[in-house]
Amino acid sequence: MATEQKTYVDSDRFRGALIRQSDVSGLEIRDCWFEERLKIVDCWGRDVYLGGDFGRVVVNDVDVTAHVEAELDRLEPNRVLAREAQTADEIRAAWAAVEATWTETVEQARALPEELLHERVDDEWSFIETLRHLLHASDKWVGNPVLEEDDPYHPLGYGPGGEDETGTGLTVGADPSLQEVLEPRLARMATVRELVSTITDAGLDRLCARTPVGNDPEADYSVRRCLKVVLAEEAEHHRYAVRDLAALTTG
DSSP states (O other): OOOOOOOOOSOOTTTTOOOOSOOOTTOOOOSOOOSSOOOOOSOOOSOOOOOSOOSOOEETTEEOHHHHHHHHHHHOTHHHHHHHOOSHHHHHHHHHHHHHHHHHHHHHHHTSOGGGGGOOSTTSOOHHHHHHHHHHHHIIIIITTTTOOSSOOOTTOOOGGGOOOTTSOOOTTOOOOHHHHHHHHHHHHHHHHHHHHHOOHHHHHOBOSSOOTTSOTTSOOBHHHHHHHHHHHHHHHHHHHHHHHHHHHHO
16 A cells, blocks of 8 residues: 655754655655755665756765766756856847747647646656746746736736745636647747847846845845746746656657
């Protein structure tokens, strides 16, 4: 009989904990953070998967950080553009590359049966959920703080962790079609395109009066910082989408 998975949310009960001589099969850690190092020593198993933003990764005393970053950059070249873009011209070029890449990938997705685009691979977001999340990311980081729209959040957006965020009014439980998601998604991409088409370096330095929902209200958020978050989100989730579409295509 399968053991019911216990879920812990917003908990610090594992901070500084030591787990010894225990069966942790099926253990899954999502959307968590550690400011001090995370250490796994003298363990054995058949399948270990790590995914996230790690400063340094050492496997069996071998520092694999540079190798992993280089391979990720090879798989998704837009990661480099997103990471290195600082000037207005560089951000314009990065956004143009993001749009071109996603246009090609969406066309590949259209060739698949619609039901596959709702399917999760290894319990990661489906293709449609990914598009919904990117819609919300642009609403959150551009529509709200940069453009100061009165109603920046589209209800089909999908927040971090697949949840709503306070005051955004997301219909997380919705099950829209690809076309239903693409309409607001493409409209928001066009808004970003228009913004970056005329942005200047001085405009990138402007501090936003609004704070992106869910983030530190005491921190400063420049237009540049907000756009770079969107670029990074677009690049990383495109890599995930391509990975999962390949799995769905091969069955």
